[in-house]
Amino acid sequence: xxxxxxxxxxxxxxxxxxxxxxxxxxxxxxxxxxxxxxxxxxxxxxxxxxxxxxxxxxxxxxxxxxxxxxxxxxxxxxxxxxxxxxxxxxxxxxxxxxxxxxxxxxxxxxxxxxxxxxxxxxxxxxxxxxxxxxxxxxxxxxxxxxxxxxxxxxxxxxxxxxxxxxxxxxxxxxxxxxxxxxxxxxxxxxxxxxxxxxxxxxxxxxxxxxxxxxxxxxxxxxxxxxxxxxxxxxxxxxxxxxxxxxxxxxxxxxxxxxxxxxxxxxxxxxxxxxxxxxxxxxxxxxxxxxxxxxxxxxxxxxxxxxxxxx
Amino acid sequence: xxxxxxxxxxxxxxxxxxxxxxxxxxxxxxxxxxxxxxxxxxxxxxxxxxxxxxxxxxxxxxxxxxxxxxxxxxxxxxxxxxxxxxxxxxxxxxxxxxxxxxxxxxxxxxxxxxxxxxxxxxxxxxxxxxxxxxxxxxxxxxxxxxxxxxxxxxxxxxxxxxxxxxxxxxxxxxxxxxxxxxxxxxxxxxxxxxxxxxxxxxxxxxxxxxxxxxxxxxxxxxxxxxxxxxxxxxxxxxxxxxxxxxxxxxxxxxxxxxxxxxxxxxxxxxxxxxxxxxxxxxxxxxxxxxxxxxxxxxxxxxxxxxxxxxxxxxxxxxxxxxxxxxxxxxxxxxxxxxxxxxxxxxxxxxxxxxxxxxxxxxxxxxxxxxxxxxxxxxxxxxxxxxxxxxxxxxxxxxxxxxxxxxxxxxxxxxxxxxxxxxxxxxxxxxxxxxxxxxxxxxxxxxxxxxxxxxxxxxxxxxxxxxxxxxxxxxxxxxxxxxxxxxxxxxxxxxxxxxxxxxxxxxxxxxxxxxxxxxxxxxxxxxxxxxxxxxxxx
Ligand code: SF4
Ligand code: SF4
Numbered sequence: 120x121x122x123x124x125x126x127x128x129x130x131x132x133x134x135x136x137x138x139x140x141x142x143x144x145x146x147x148x149x150x151x152x153x154x155x156x157x158x159x160x161x162x163x164x165x166x167x168x169x170x171x172x173x174x175x176x177x178x179x180x181x182x183x184x185x186x187x188x189x190x191x192x193x194x195x196x197x198x199x200x201x202x203x204x205x206x207x208x209x210x211x212x213x214x215x216x217x218x219x220x221x222x223x224x225x226x227x228x229x230x231x232x233x234x235x236x237x238x239x240x241x242x243x244x245x246x247x248x249x250x251x252x253x254x255x256x257x258x259x260x261x262x263x264x265x266x267x268x269x270x271x272x273x274x275x276x277x278x279x280x281x282x283x284x285x286x287x288x289x290x291x292x293x294x295x296x297x298x299x300x301x302x303x304x305x306x307x308x309x310x311x312x313x314x315x316x317x318x319x320x321x322x323x324x325x326x327x328x329x330x331x332x333x334x335x336x337x338x339x340x341x342x343x344x345x346x347x348x349x350x351x352x353x354x355x356x357x358x359x360x361x362x363x364x365x366x367x368x369x370x371x372x373x374x375x376x377x378x379x380x381x382x383x384x385x386x387x388x389x390x391x392x393x394x395x396x397x398x399x400x401x402x403x404x405x406x407x408x409x410x411x412x413x414x415x416x417x418x419x420x421x422x423x424x425x426x427x428x429x
Numbered sequence: 430x431x432x433x434x435x436x437x438x439x440x441x442x443x444x445x446x447x448x449x450x451x452x453x454x455x456x457x458x459x460x461x462x463x464x465x466x467x468x469x470x471x472x473x474x475x476x477x478x479x480x481x482x483x484x485x486x487x488x489x490x491x492x493x494x495x496x497x498x499x500x501x502x503x504x505x506x507x508x509x510x511x512x513x514x515x516x517x518x519x520x521x522x523x524x525x526x527x528x529x530x531x532x533x534x535x536x537x538x539x540x541x542x543x544x545x546x547x548x549x550x551x552x553x554x555x556x557x558x559x560x561x562x563x564x565x566x567x568x569x570x571x572x573x574x575x576x577x578x579x580x581x582x583x584x585x586x587x588x589x590x591x592x593x594x595x596x597x598x599x600x601x602x603x604x605x606x607x608x609x610x611x612x613x614x615x616x617x618x619x620x621x622x623x624x625x626x627x628x629x630x631x632x633x634x635x636x637x638x639x640x641x642x643x644x645x646x647x648x649x650x651x652x653x654x655x656x657x658x659x660x661x662x663x664x665x666x667x668x669x670x671x672x673x674x675x676x677x678x679x680x681x682x683x684x685x686x687x688x689x690x691x692x693x694x695x696x697x698x699x700x701x702x703x704x705x706x707x708x709x710x711x712x713x714x715x716x717x718x719x720x721x722x723x724x725x726x727x728x729x730x731x732x733x734x735x736x737x738x739x740x741x742x743x744x745x746x747x748x749x750x751x752x753x754x755x756x757x758x759x760x761x762x763x764x765x766x767x768x769x770x771x772x773x774x775x776x777x778x779x780x781x782x783x784x785x786x787x788x789x790x791x792x793x794x795x796x797x798x799x800x801x802x803x804x805x806x807x808x809x810x811x812x813x814x815x816x817x818x819x820x821x822x823x824x825x826x827x828x829x830x831x832x833x834x835x836x837x838x839x840x841x842x843x844x845x846x847x848x849x850x851x852x853x854x855x856x857x858x859x860x861x862x863x864x865x866x867x868x869x870x871x872x873x874x875x876x877x878x879x880x881x882x883x884x885x886x887x888x889x890x891x892x893x894x895x896x897x898x899x900x901x902x903x904x905x906x907x908x909x910x911x912x913x914x915x916x917x918x919x920x921x922x923x924x925x926x927x928x929x930x931x932x933x934x935x936x937x938x939x940x941x942x943x944x945x946x947x948x949x950x951x952x953x954x955x956x957x958x959x960x961x962x963x964x965x966x
Contacts, residue, residue: 157840169841187507212543295589363537369537370623372623381786398791400522
């Protein structure tokens with residue numbers, strides 16, 4: 120058990136280090152040229168609805184910019200919770216992808232619930248088993264999420280795996296890791312399912328594990344399938360940020376920092392200072408018409424008259 | 430789907446010699462009569478032996494770029510090395526700060542779910558030809574990125590991202606393939622993750638141009654290079670342009686019955702109007718109508734006679750950030766020198782995009798710019814024009830130029846104008862930000878070398894033609910009573926002109942095309958004669 124606790128610590132560290140360093144890497148990239156794509160949901164004045172922008176206003180630079188952050192949430196929430204984009208553009212895929220993703224959400228909710236009850240237990244309130252109504256609600260909620268998640272997850276896994284294998288549109292573009300990832304995630308659903316039907320008290324088992332981990336206790340007992348599930352889950356969590364599946368958090372950047380990023384370059388703004396720095400980056404593109412030598416800056420190259428090409 | 434499809438995989442791009450997938454016109458997008466007979470249309474022109482001997486990069490039997498054949502193995506090896514060195518630069522802060530962040534995000538997070546595929550008009554029109562799948566060229570670059578740019582164990586990378594063999598065959602075909610996407614970014618709208626295959630294509634083109642010096646001559650030599658050297662991508666110098674405008678002014682004055690006079694280089698003007706200079710040569714009534722509009726509205730406006738200042742074209746947007754920067758910097762310098770309050774871009778989508786949003790982060794925010802559609806709506810709202818919509822009593826539909834609409838969010842001004850001045854206005858489907866590209870985007874409208882024009886008609890432009898016909902479905906398509914496609918963008922107009930010619934749509938169905946400003950002037954009640962003369966179009 121101690122080994123699993125150590126693995127848990129290593130997993131948590133790996134996950135956060137990998138996620139944070141990826142966030143730092145992406146956000147420290149240079150400011151790019153504007154590349155937004157409409158509709159941009161934070162456009163105010165009813166424009167977001169049809170995809171309009173402030174550029175529809177005459178002399179827009181003299182007007183106050185209305186940014187409607189709620190508008191972004193209105194798009195993000197259905198996108199995350201229901202995979203709305205996939206539903207609208209690829210219903211066949213959604214049939215597998217939605218249960219597959221939704222089950223992961225349910226498992227994440229369970230992780231949060233188990234964490235809360237563990238903290239409460241540490242504080243002396245064993246809410247799950249104290250017999251009070253809130254404890255009962257949490258107990259059954261976890262159980263329902265686990266059942267729904269594992270069953271839907273298995274269905275989603277089978278469907279996605281099937282599509283990836285038989286649909287040439289998908290198989291032609293799938294590397295070995297695509298199949299591996301689906302099976303890997305599917306194994307999490309399957310092991311929970313086996314745990315649930317093993318006749319054990321799933322909620323008690325898992326909450327004991329959480330409490331045991333926090334207190335580093337060796338007196339925790341869980342079934343073999345529980346070990347399998349925990350080890351696979353830990354490995355998956357550590358593996359996740361290193362794959363394209365890191366889109367679960369990088370999607371923030373593709374949306375907020377590219378697709379919806381429409382900040383105007385106002386004189387003397389922070390943005391304009393940053394851009395000025397970048398215009399002083401040296402250029403080393405080798406085509407003759409560029410006229411770069413590795414030291415000349417973008418500014419110099421953009422303002423000089425290029426030599427006549429032969 | 431086409432019956433004799435060749436089963437192509439991503440890795441096939443580097444295999445074999447010659448044409449990877451010979452394409453031919455297909456009937457995937459069904460057109461209504463009298464346009465439903467594919468066999469009556471000209472097919473793809475056969476490439477000449479001279480072209481076959483001279484060029485490489487046969488991906489589909491079409492030549493858009495014309496990649497010169499290396500003379501020997503040594504030269505071929507050098508080109509491969511040059512590509513690799515460009516690949517590294519494409520992912521470096523210094524050389525590609527302009528688009529690095531979105532590019533890396535698009536490289537690393539595609540789920541290969543293919544949700545984006547059916548939003549691509551080229552992929553659809555081709556009968557789902559594998560090489561035109563929005564993810565096909567993107568996947569090639571992605572594999573190269575993971576193989577050569579990203580550190581890590583080769584075995585692990587192969588497992589995660591797949592493999593691809595890099596050789597000259599791949600490179601030369603990829604050059605051509607990067608000119609089979611109009612950069613319309615419709616596919617990017619449907620990607621749930623936010624991956625942008627249009628951007629990836631754009632970046633590929635930059636690598637080829639900025640590192641290897643490979644770009645279509647219409648965009649480079651005859652485009653940006655000529656514009657920077659002579660003053661305009663049309664080849665017009667200041668004298669010629671002034672001459673042409675003088676002629677247009679005379680013509681307009683005659684037409685409207687009062688003096689229309691373009692002012693040049695007026696310091697402190699409210700508006701510096703920069704047209705796509707192609708308008709002056711191909712559609713002189715468009716800058717003419719602008720001049721009338723400004724006169725009627727009493728606007729203090731000017732054109733610039735300084736080189737580059739009279740041509741809003743900036744093909745750099747489509748293939749080369751350095752050329753893009755050079756031209757936009759020049760536009761900004763001219764506006765600053767004249768001390769104008771704002772630049773108003775003529776009816777040109779890509780010019781509007783460069784001066785309106787893209788170039789803003791190069792030239793700074795102290796040069797104010799406004800697109801033509803917003804500018805015109807403001808004039809109409811000012812009540813200075815006496816408009817009579819009945820003068821436009823013919824069916825009108827509206828094309829949405831990708832650069833103005835999908836990319837800039839200028840959606841409603843043109844519609845509000847049309848609702849006021851065109852009683853028989855009807856939308857295309859889909860429209861607004863989801864409209865389809867005309868098929869001439871990203872420079873294609875000016876590219877017709879070898880057999881590329883045929884490709885534009887059969888593949889990239891077919892969806893647009895179907896949309897146009899559908900918009901007029903309640904009219905008699907067998908009658909030549911006039912129907913008007915309003916395309917407020919110079920390049921889109923060029924492409925729509927070519928499509929209508931190709932299908933004989935003017936003769937068969939009376940389908941004409943033009944800009945928005947012409948419709949506005951046509952609705953001005955004080956003019957003796959209609960401004961739009963269908964007999965002369
Ligand atoms: S670009 Fe987006 S929609 Fe297309 S395959 Fe990749 S993740 Fe899916
Ligand atoms: S950008 Fe447009 S043309 Fe290019 S792949 Fe996407 S949808 Fe197709």
